[in-house]
Amino acid sequence: MKKKDIVILANIEWLFLKQRHQNLAENLVDFGYNVVFVESAAKRNPQIADIPRIFSRLLKSVKTQTPHSDAAVNVVSPFVLPSTFKINRLFNKLFFVKKLASKISSYFKNDECILIIYAPTSTNLQLIDFLKPSKVIYDCVSNFEAFKEMPADTVQIENQLIKEANAVVVDCEFLLQKHTALSKTIKIIEPAVDFKLFNRFFKPQSRTKLRKLIYYGQVDPLKIDINLLNFLAEKGILITIVGGVKSTDISNLIEILPVVKSDQLPEIINKFDAIILPYNVNEYTNGIIPAKFYECFATGLPIVATKMYNFLRYENLLITGNTYDEILEQINLFTISSDTEHALERIKIAQNNSWQKFTENFSDVIETA
CATH class of the missing domain: 3.40.50.2000 (Glycogen Phosphorylase B;)
Incomplete structure (x- = not known):
């Protein structure tokens, strides 16, 4: 029996301080899944401090091989435009997200995948359209509505994501109360510890x-x-x-x-x-x-x-x-x-x-x- 393909659309870098996203990816491999971990895509317009990270992404995007972790997680570094303006979203849909979806699917062992999404962005909604997953799970661990650097339509995008998701996971009571009305299936899974x-x-x-x-x-x-x-x-x-x-x-x-x-x-x-x-x-x-x-x-x-x-x-x-x-x-x-x-x-x-x-x-x- 082939391993099920899991795609984690994370909102952090793989080498960032290890937490929920990376631990879930590694442990799902141990549970027999084939896991593709997609690092954070651009959510806001870049600042001067972001220049080193942007160059790093460019270098990764032209390499023929993608870095792997010790747990055999396939790590993909996306190169897309910030989803802050309509023109950026259009270019993403026509070029960058389409290319990213192709790169992600190159790691699949099956015809379809299961998506685990960590951020409500137009880029992630576009990836749902391109990848056509059998299931979408929204693992919500932040109150994105209160994050000022997110695009103005973040609430609308998050509501759409919740409605499209087969299940919503949250890590605290506040988020459970916030999203219960819109979700078909919602569950608390709190942070864990080694x-x-x-x-x-x-x-x-x-x-x-x-x-x-x-x-x-x-x-x-x-x-x-x-x-x-x-x-x-x-x-x-x-x-x-x-x-x-x-x-x-x-x-x-x-x-x-x-x-x-x-x-x-x-x-x-x-x-x-x-x-x-x-x-x-x-x-x-x-x-x-x-x-x-x-x-x-x-x-x-x-x-x-x-x-x-x-x-x-x-x-x-x-x-x-x-x-x-x-x-x-x-x-x-x-x-x-x-x-x-x-x-x-x-x-x-x-x-x-x-x-x-x-x-x-x-x-x-x-x-x-």
């Missing part, structure tokens, strides 16, 4: 006070409360960021380290007293549960967090507050004895959110949609 990797350095009662906090991931002003990080740094809390920073407003008191591979993260995290999840509370973050959330739980470390919508059900397991001063006060009041049971509870929750279980749930959606 538990053994992130739990391996856990030592009960290993921290007596919280002075060194780490945040890992990209610092985007839309998502991350930079003012909170600066405030804590100015109050004597040692803050380290591991990842890219899209802001010039970061205090020089904050240490910034480059991105590292996922398998190197736990050893770095273990050098700190706690993890901080300094997310803004706004319309965009209402639709986010960070991909790293259960990774943080698996470490057993205390977690400092804002009162973001999708954190509220775990509020008793977090160090949090309604204001910067309240958060600082809770950090200063922290005691190991008060967190021992909470740490074990966080670890148990993380254990129940493995990538194996995640992929089983997603495979079930694929097969039953």
Whole structure:
């Protein structure tokens, strides 16, 4: 029996910090699927900072071979115009998307495929028309309506995608409530964690006070409360960021380290007293549960967090507050004895959110949609 062809239209690069998209691709290969991972297509007009990435895409597009991961995922780098103007969409439909669809289908082992889509864009709707998949699954992990860089008709495109999809998957309660009315079939599949990797350095009662906090991931002003990080740094809390920073407003008191591979993260995290999840509370973050959330739980470390919508059900397991001063006060009041049971509870929750279980749930959606 031939392997079913799965095409993942991702909204990130393959080599970006490993998360839901790449883990799903690799695990579906282990489940017996033939997977084609299509990296993020242009969604907005390019800026100066995008020039290196554009040149990289051009180089990839002229190469005869496409890079493969260790898990035998076929990775395709699309070259299309940003779907911001009607003329761009027309050229995409006539030339670039047609060529991209041909490139994607060259990896197929069957006459038709199953599409998993991560972003509501006109390019992805065009790919549905060209690839003619047997099933379309929309894995929605963002509140795109609140993302200002997306085209003005994003809501209409997303509604069309939801109506065309055989199934919709979301990763949080907010998105479930938002899309239930339009979807035929909708299901929550939360982020997952490589538990053994992130739990391996856990030592009960290993921290007596919280002075060194780490945040890992990209610092985007839309998502991350930079003012909170600066405030804590100015109050004597040692803050380290591991990842890219899209802001010039970061205090020089904050240490910034480059991105590292996922398998190197736990050893770095273990050098700190706690993890901080300094997310803004706004319309965009209402639709986010960070991909790293259960990774943080698996470490057993205390977690400092804002009162973001999708954190509220775990509020008793977090160090949090309604204001910067309240958060600082809770950090200063922290005691190991008060967190021992909470740490074990966080670890148990993380254990129940493995990538194996995640992929089983997603495979079930694929097969039953």
